[in-house]
Amino acid sequence: MPSDSAVRIVWIYPDLLSTYGDQGNLLVLEQRAARRGIPFESIRVRSADPVPETGDIYLIGGGEDRPQILAAERLRKDGGLHRALARGAAMLAVCAGYQIMGSTFGGEEGQPVQGLGLLDISSGRGSVRGVGELVAEVDSALNLPTLTGFENHMGVTRLGPGVKPLAKVVTGVGNGDGFEGCHAGHVVGTYLHGPALARNPALADLLLRWAVGSELAPLDDSRYEALRQERLTAVASR
Amino acid sequence: MSMTQLPLRAQLASALGRSAATLSRLTGRGDGSVIGGRVGLMLEPDLLRQLARDKKLALVSATNGKTTTTRLIVSALLEMGEVATNAFGANMPAGHVSALSQGKEAPYGVLEVDEKYLPEVLDTTGAGVLCLMNLSRDQMDRAAEIWLLAQKWRRALSGKPTHVVANCDDPLVTWGASTAASVTWVAGGQRWKEDSWCCPECGGPLDRKDTDWACRECTFHRPEPHWVLDDTFAVDRHGRRWQLDIQLPGLANRSNAVMALAVAEAFGLPVERALPRLREVKSVAGRYTTVSRDGRDARLLLAKNPAGWLEAFDVALGASDGPDPAAAGLPPVRVSPVILSVNAQGPDGRDTSWLWDVDYRILRGRNVFVTGERRLDLALRLDVADVPFVLCDSFSAALAMQPPGHVDVIANYTAFQQIRQEFGRAV
């Protein structure tokens, strides 16, 4: 990214996929950019509008079955996200948004629905709903602290050879195979919905670092740390 | 139907249910409305159907405002006779059995119904009137998905004679109600719009202009309202304007009041008789009550989900109540402090993600105090919204920090109940 232009954060389809506090991921990125004096521009793209391909960080969130299917259809037709990721843009895909990044996902009746094919994963519907706090140890290649957050889904996701697991599950369900989420290049997928970045500010910084292309100044993260420690302790003591 | 007309098994079940309720109350384990109903249902699954059979019944459902609107409708219908109701907000079938058992001789019934149970309760009771106010995201780890809910309402209403009173400013409610045989459309307003940018019929974008809305891609559009909430006035189907002048504060309650007037109309009760009854309601299950301690007067507001927080802000910040002081030549209203309390126990939803859907920036410039079991979640949320606040270990500590005078308290479900408990549930 040229140093004179702002980091462009693109939130895809808040009108369809924004059920679980997904706005939080955008707000946390904005705050962490602002506190470092990194200029940024946020773009909320409605599903009737084209997805700009010149973004630096893309966000897509969670939602119900029908909106998920609609979003997949539109994004496939639109093609903007495909072109952006081909350019090397960073992305955080959450829950329903994570599933549609793969080749297929489970529809309203569990029927396979065609995804975007942007991540080498395929998802289906499991038999039980995974609801609750999730704790997982992140792939050491990413050099991030313990992943913490809340999951609420019935999805089961199989990872292909083109992606690596994001983290190994300590508590919770995640992909259903002992791992949670995945990553490939600058794309991260996770079942942690809503404000995953509020609980994992280091992950927010990873996305920002990818976008900016250089190391970031440290921030006072005591508010984030207090919440993280409280949640990790609560889960460990159960 | 009187007690003696009920089949023997149902009589027995109903009586046993009532004694279980009494026991539950006497032993202090609850208000008894749920356990009594459960015992009754266990003995006679068809009990609800039998208890409902000879009543003129209204069901009330929505994400927000169920309890209050139920209370307003009850208050109105009391003008005509006795009314059976689940006043304690026990809004699933066991609570309905209990309510109807206790009000067995009442000719009327008004039942608050959980959104998920609405199809089942509608089938079972054959209620003549159904009131639907709004549908928005709720605690997602325990509530159902709302498009799916609206779809289930449609199926349940299809082919039934039930008359629906529905808020046509909420597209999802409109869609959910539009398979009904007959509908009174009420323009009750919609403050929370984040769950209705897309057409529930086809998924296309909904275009909005003022209060009007229509799908860009299909024929789904806002129906012409029969009743309209116009700020502090209700406009009825004849175009007559009624100053609402109710005691419950805020725009959401004025909307609930217009819905109640339209339901009363469906029962044949004219506005001039219903409205004075609505004005008698001061507080509902502790909501909007002011409690006092050491010269501090704390008004209790319940907010369980993002749409509920918008309504609470409206009341706490007084945005829409009374004349604008500047325009009326009055001194500016003193900005009172706000205490926020958030828990995440079972009834609240264990997931606090919804905090990120609430726009807290409106609190900037207020003295904000944060407490509750999940205060650290709220603290980070406010920090990101650039809202300064004071973190407090308990509600008592937060209250003790206030100057004498008025303070607004906004709390979610169990946090609210804990505060009520502290004041001996005298509210």
Ligand SMILES: [Zn+2]
């Ligand atoms: Zn449409």
